[in-house]
Amino acid sequence: MKRLNVLFISLALLFVFTFMANPASAFEFNFYYQEIEEVYDPASTAPWLGLGQTVSNWFGNEKVEIKKSEYVPTDSSPDKGHAQIAYKIRTRKVTCLAELYNAMGVTQEQINKGEVSNGQLALIDTFKEAQSKAIQDRTEHAFKNKCDVYLTDSSDYDTNPNVSDYVKNALKKDFWPCSSGDKKRIQMSSRFFCGDADTDHAVSTFVHEYSHSLDKTEYQEKNHYGLDNTHYYDEIISKSAAFKESWAEYNEMIEFDSTRDSYLSRATANTMLSIESTSKSGDYSNKIKASDATAEQLMCNEMFMCSMLYKLHELLGEDANGKDIVSNAFYETNGKNNSMSNLIKQIIKDNPSKIADIIKVVDDATLNKMKSDYMREFFGDSQELENYITNNNVDARGSETTGSVGENAARRAKPSSENDTQATDTLKKTSIFKRIADKIKSTLKITSSSSSKLPTLKKLSDETENNKGKGVVIEVESDDPFGE
């Protein structure tokens, strides 16, 4: 009996020590390198595929798939009406930097000499960032024990002058950085970062996406990003989407000074905010000056909201254990119905002596547009709030409700074909993307890469007046596993 007790205690201690010695073992990143090897005309290869559908096959430890593009140009885009394309994608798992270099076909020497594309450097930096303190500190809040990260490399196409703008736009949208709905998959891509010499953009985006994966909040509105399912930092989107984005952006802001400065400098009274049309996707001609927006509208803008969280962070700092007080409150309230109001109420609850300062930060961050009734609903009733309302003459701001957000919500509640799991993510280079979209010509250029790495494709016809706008015409040679 005694021996059994000793055995039991020993096993129990072993278990405890093992667990304590390696608490991080509960979470792991799995990295997958994905090469976009070819761009196809799905009509000639896999005409049965639906948007976003794939057909795949394994070759040893590599998966090769044909995926039909999901890119649906907005009503306002010159790409509208273009024939769909499909990709041949080769995927393999990479467990260390050497394996990633090998899969990419690059060497450290090439990297040192600057012979690797910006897009590929961004993927390499993303891989390294997973080991950073910024990411590792956050893994303790993960509620899934793993996260798959797809590093999609389309660098043969990203900046190739022979590749059409349509294909470049499709690549950008199809492999947009995002954290998918199941919280277990992050997408990063060379296409998104191909124009960035500054790789901080990639690593801060990775922190952004990882922070999304820690967020349990569910979108509470239909068309939460508007008809185009894309959001811009200057856009008035749905309240829950703005809350989710602001959380991810706030995480970037506390890790990256350049991101912090960028948002703080933009969230001002003179900034123009845009409201997407509810009848024509991608139409942002409706602009409103931030100083003319209501507090409710500003609460629906990610840039204003992340700046507000950051200002609360500046006010409250970190607790005695070095924990970020804003993030702590977020994790305390983390749940599918979480909201900015919930979070702020929790911050007040955790820091009762600072309530007046917290109210002021939120009120200032929304340009002193909050009405007294909205304040009571947002912060919860308290004597401190009543004092603030009196001392700041909040009732003089008028008592009429604007109805703007209600109208937006009603308009956004229209049925949509949007697929929530495919939610596109933050558009850092908003103005650049808009400019690209504006610049796109409807003329069709050659879409297959001229790279020598693509020997299995034969382009059947060059751009002519006859095939303009008719899509890519490409033949797949018979030795291709997916060819007919």
Ligand SMILES: [Zn+2]
């Ligand atoms: Zn995001």
